[in-house]
Amino acid sequence: MELLASPGATSFPAHVIIRELDLPITVRLLRLGTGGDDLAQETPLGRVPAIRLDDGTLIGENSAILPFLADQRPGTDLFAPAGTVERAQIQSWIGYVNSEIHGAAQRPGNRPHLYSDDPSAHDGIRKAARKRLREAYAPIEARLTDHDWLVGDRFTIADAYLGVFVSYLPHYGEALAGLDALTRFSARFEARPTVQAARAAEGPLPFGPSNPRAPSANHTNSQEKISA
Ligand SMILES: N[C@@H](CCC(=O)N[C@@H](CS)C(=O)NCC(=O)O)C(=O)O
Secondary structure (H helix, E strand, O other), X not given: OEEEEOOOOXXXXXXXXXXXXXXXXXXXXXXXXXXXXXXXXXXOOOOOOEEEOOOOOEEEOHHHHHHHHHOOOOOXXXXXXXXXXXXXXXXXXXXXXXXXXXXXXXXXXXOHHHOOOOHHHHHHHHHHHHHHHHXXXXXXXHHHHXXXXXXXXXXXXXXXXXXXXXXXXXXXXXHHOOOHHHHHHHHHHHHOHHHHHHHHHHOOOXXXXXOOOOOOOXXXXXXXXXXO
């Protein structure tokens, strides 16, 4: 089995879970963006992450991939048994992050050109999207104010998913500043040995909070790179 990924991208949670569970899955790093690998050829939805099974079947989307990976080792704390409330809560957070954080707020903020052909409208879209991103993080900030993790008292696949988006927050500067519970969550996430090992294996980010303006042969600008 193979995980198709890209450094620091939304494939990172799947990479972390592979390491948490010590699964025999190869992580293949692709290059996103102009001049990078052709994701349309490699993945079912033209995006990372994707899992390629040994028979060639491809599965896309974290909402399917993270539970699928956890189900390779049933009974661990990373997920919960079918039919339980905790399993539904974990999937609920994954759905929320996927739609409200990523799709509804982060993407328009980073790729305003997808929402208007008029370049003079882009700053307004960015500004509105950052406001929306802050609002979308509010329930998560509230949950993490008195809990270490999203569900129960343990790290789950929902935290792995959230962790990569929270790692982008410093990139937004003042607009997303002051989310203290999320900042503490991020420190807990980044301190996990599996997260550190996955970051080391993926190599330096071509973009990101610590290096938002790094030049890259494969990307035209930093906004594109955290975008997804
Ligand atoms: N909702 C998807 C999002 C996947 C996604 O947007 N992936 C981005 C990378 S972070 C991608 O592959 N973008 C294609 C590109 O940049 O060419 C998930 O969480 O699995």
